[in-house]
Amino acid sequence: MKKLLAVLISISVLSACSTVKRGGVFDPETFTLDNGMQVVVLPNHRAPVVLHMVWYRAGSSDEPQGKSGVAHLLEHLMFKGTPKNPDGLFSRKLAQHGGQENAFTSLDYTGYHQTVATDRLEMVMSLEADRMTNLVLDPKDVKTERDVVLEERNQRIENNPGARLRVIANQTLYPKNHPYGRPIIGWRPELAALTREDALAFYKANYAPDNAILVIAGDVDVANVKRLAKKYYGTIKSEPVQPRRNLVTTTAIKGGESILKDARVRQPVWSQTVLQPSLTNGDNVRVSALEVLNEILGSGGTSRLYRSLVIEQKLAISTGTYYDSGARGDGHFVFYASPRANVDLDVLAKAVRTQAQKLIDQGLAKGELKRIKTRMLSEAVFARDEMKSGAWAIGSALASGHTIADVEDWPERIAAVTEQDVIEALKAVLSEPRNITSKLLPLSNTKEGS
Amino acid sequence: MKFIYVFILSLLPFAAHAVDVERVVSPGGIEAWLVQDHANPLVSMRFSFGGGSELDPQGKEGLAHLASTTMDEGAGNLDSQTFQGSLTDQSITVRFSAGRDHFSAQFRTLKSHEDKAFELLRLALNEPRFDAEPVDRLKSQIEAGLKSDEENPNTLAIRALFKGFFPNHAYARRAKGTLASVRAITRQDLVNFVKMRLALKTLKIGVVGDVTPKRLGELLDRTFGALPLNPGPSEVPDVTVNAQGRTIVIEKDLVQSSILFGHGGPKRNDPDFYAALVMNHILGGGSFTSRLYSEVREKRGLAYSVGTNLYPFEKTGMIIGRAGTENSRVQETLDIIRAEWKRLAEGDLNQQELDDAKTYITGSFPLRFTSTSAIAGVLVAMQENDLGIDYLDKRNGYISSVTLKDVRRVAAKYLKADHLNVVVVGKPKGIVSSP
Numbered sequence: 001m002k003k004l005l006a007v008l009i010s011i012s013v014l015s016a017c018s019t020v021k022r023g024g025v026f027d028p029e030t031f032t033l034d035n036g037m038q039v040v041v042l043p044n045h046r047a048p049v050v051l052h053m054v055w056y057r058a059g060s061s062d063e064p065q066g067k068s069g070v071a072h073l074l075e076h077l078m079f080k081g082t083p084k085n086p087d088g089l090f091s092r093k094l095a096q097h098g099g100q101e102n103a104f105t106s107l108d109y110t111g112y113h114q115t116v117a118t119d120r121l122e123m124v125m126s127l128e129a130d131r132m133t134n135l136v137l138d139p140k141d142v143k144t145e146r147d148v149v150l151e152e153r154n155q156r157i158e159n160n161p162g163a164r165l166r167v168i169a170n171q172t173l174y175p176k177n178h179p180y181g182r183p184i185i186g187w188r189p190e191l192a193a194l195t196r197e198d199a200l201a202f203y204k205a206n207y208a209p210d211n212a213i214l215v216i217a218g219d220v221d222v223a224n225v226k227r228l229a230k231k232y233y234g235t236i237k238s239e240p241v242q243p244r245r246n247l248v249t250t251t252a253i254k255g256g257e258s259i260l261k262d263a264r265v266r267q268p269v270w271s272q273t274v275l276q277p278s279l280t281n282g283d284n285v286r287v288s289a290l291e292v293l294n295e296i297l298g299s300g301g302t303s304r305l306y307r308s309l310v311i312e313q314k315l316a317i318s319t320g321t322y323y324d325s326g327a328r329g330d331g332h333f334v335f336y337a338s339p340r341a342n343v344d345l346d347v348l349a350k351a352v353r354t355q356a357q358k359l360i361d362q363g364l365a366k367g368e369l370k371r372i373k374t375r376m377l378s379e380a381v382f383a384r385d386e387m388k389s390g391a392w393a394i395g396s397a398l399a400s401g402h403t404i405a406d407v408e409d410w411p412e413r414i415a416a417v418t419e420q421d422v423i424e425a426l427k428a429v430l431s432e433p434r435n436i437t438s439k440l441l442p443l444s445n446t447k448e449g450s
Numbered sequence: 451m452k453f454i455y456v457f458i459l460s461l462l463p464f465a466a467h468a469v470d471v472e473r474v475v476s477p478g479g480i481e482a483w484l485v486q487d488h489a490n491p492l493v494s495m496r497f498s499f500g501g502g503s504e505l506d507p508q509g510k511e512g513l514a515h516l517a518s519t520t521m522d523e524g525a526g527n528l529d530s531q532t533f534q535g536s537l538t539d540q541s542i543t544v545r546f547s548a549g550r551d552h553f554s555a556q557f558r559t560l561k562s563h564e565d566k567a568f569e570l571l572r573l574a575l576n577e578p579r580f581d582a583e584p585v586d587r588l589k590s591q592i593e594a595g596l597k598s599d600e601e602n603p604n605t606l607a608i609r610a611l612f613k614g615f616f617p618n619h620a621y622a623r624r625a626k627g628t629l630a631s632v633r634a635i636t637r638q639d640l641v642n643f644v645k646m647r648l649a650l651k652t653l654k655i656g657v658v659g660d661v662t663p664k665r666l667g668e669l670l671d672r673t674f675g676a677l678p679l680n681p682g683p684s685e686v687p688d689v690t691v692n693a694q695g696r697t698i699v700i701e702k703d704l705v706q707s708s709i710l711f712g713h714g715g716p717k718r719n720d721p722d723f724y725a726a727l728v729m730n731h732i733l734g735g736g737s738f739t740s741r742l743y744s745e746v747r748e749k750r751g752l753a754y755s756v757g758t759n760l761y762p763f764e765k766t767g768m769i770i771g772r773a774g775t776e777n778s779r780v781q782e783t784l785d786i787i788r789a790e791w792k793r794l795a796e797g798d799l800n801q802q803e804l805d806d807a808k809t810y811i812t813g814s815f816p817l818r819f820t821s822t823s824a825i826a827g828v829l830v831a832m833q834e835n836d837l838g839i840d841y842l843d844k845r846n847g848y849i850s851s852v853t854l855k856d857v858r859r860v861a862a863k864y865l866k867a868d869h870l871n872v873v874v875v876g877k878p879k880g881i882v883s884s885p
Contacts, residue, residue: 045489046487046489046819046820047469047816047819047820048816049816049817049819049820079738088738088739088748091737091738091739092739092806094737095737095738095739095806095810096805096806096809096810097809097810097813098809098810098811098812098813098814098815098817099813099814099817100737100814100817101737101738115817115820116813116817117813117816117817120813143751144748144749144750144751145751146751147750147751147752148747148751148753148754149754150776151706151751151752151753151754151774151775151776152754154705154706154754154774154776155706155754155755155774158704158705158706159603159704159705159706159708263703264601264702264703265601266594266597266598266600266601267594267595267597267598300534300538301534301538302531302534302535302538307531310587311530311531311583311587314587317587317590317591317594318591338594340590341590371539374539375538375539375540375541378540378541378560379541381490381491381492381560382492382541382558384490385490385492385494385821385822385823386820386821387820387821388820
């Protein structure tokens, strides 16, 4: 059942972080190098393995107008080489040592990570530090890699009606020219026109130690990490970086409905995305209340929406909510549902609204808040079980302009949420004018028999 | 004989670190492989029963899958919402899944809810209710998924590939069933499934976490003790992959074609398995350095994802690769893939490539051990494949002893460019299905 839900609501195109459960107390060690590079260490000694990540405070929302896709193209090009490690030697060396690696680009940040045996940490640090400022790009490689990214775009967006609808909806949800309104991978014509010079300009403007965060999790001790971090990253010259633009919006938007009809859609999906505060806005009480609300209303097979629409009324095959509080700009609260055969999407939308209103009118059931909070707080234990959870949670928070305290104080903030907070948060969601409805529909309107 | 409560038959170090695998046998004779980890107050368990979707009866394809999604929807006195509520509120994970050859489960609980969690698992295994409401609901979800699958390029491609590979074998049938077969499954079918298929004889258990062998022994007996010893009769014959170089085009209005290609490969118990693993790594394995990655993506920008994998099923073995490329460049991509297939089959391979592949395969293995559940999964796989409790220590040796001669021999034996069956979903230019 869970899997099906995941397939139908798979949302973020590239934003790797939205799936990471917020943990609780990871107890990180942190320090800053003289050149301004922040370092976070999360010791975990289960296996002789270490995860090494460098996060840059630069994502697709930092791209210059007209150059959409350049943050992500650069992420690909970072594997090409430096004078010291030319022609993809980075990946070859890493693989020779049994290491695994990848990279990701989101709206707010770009990250590079490797998992290696503990005794290979130094090698990885020397390689990653080298490519922070010494990247060399051959125009031919840039052209070839651009083709790779165009194929990636085909795979992720063009071949996927749900992804195409999300692109259309985001464009409508944010004011004109707002960077969150364009796809991370870029508009096709802009992406196809990107050059070596565009990539290098973005690199020079954003890749510097004082704009980066080093996160290391696993079988390490802090003193040793400190020594190595100084040796490899501490010697890189700091480069003052332009302050990042304000992304939080207050402007009214067009709103309304985004509809995509496609012959390949066999199962319609309805969703409503509502702009809400993220941790950026500083209203952490509201953020925590929205997290609890999300859990009560739309998380999993025992949530209010699922129970009412799927089990009792048999209108939907799946429904729920989710809330992203991690963005540097606005957060968003999303309702979604997918109908049983012959159920109209407007009927679903109305049923979702009715359940939300019922929560406002009747309040929480006895013991409901305590039960929900207990189960949310248990997640902290599970988050610590996975070596990478803390690294992702803290890395993404810092790269989005949030603080370690935002991550570490999470259990206290959740514990402090009151029923009143939850109801206020829901009222705010329902009355927010900056929202958009998305409908994914089959091409023909012929009703299918069940 | 109460005093011999639990036998600990072996204690083995792994990579000079603290992954010690213990063989625990409960008082009732149920075996589990255990790695104790007291760092965090939780217990993770994975287990599997022999036989997966390939044992679904004719006309009831999708039975194992439907059982996997409904066994946790009410059991004993607890209806679906009460059962699911107990799991969620106490942060207990009980999740079943049906593979081709095994019926598997994932289980995880906080130490503080251990008793309750194992009790819920016992109920799901022994007394699932299969009430009409959850069964109908899950069927409607599965049906929606099956309809969407009709437009999913990857699903369409793998179906067509297997249909060609296994003309008269259960592996060609659909693990999630068809609209008709799922509708045909009755409550009695689900009840029979549980009774006939979940038996102690084929049960393999891996446990990692904050639990002692003695305590685990108690929990195992309590949870699994009432299951029957032997499963119902079943017969799935071994099968050879039928690949003769056929091409199938499934026309869909897509910008990018999804391509699958493959033929027979070694089974897991093949003496050449490790040499084949090294061979696959060089050809199309999972780092950014394989030949296909380099030739198709890095040098020519033809695809975002390209690679190959070994698929050692219980009754057969396969090598399958995939790529996605613009419709006009499918032919070029396939030509390159076939050329690389041929080059390796002809023995074009040097010592450096072999050494790099071996250090990658040995060096990356411990990277899997990053959560209790992941380690439990490895413990189950070791048992399913009869690898021995000392496998974690022996694996490096198996890989290191692979020679150039071995890889060349295995490549010549398995890599047959002319035999590759190819499925393309999209509108590939200049490619048509074989007659």
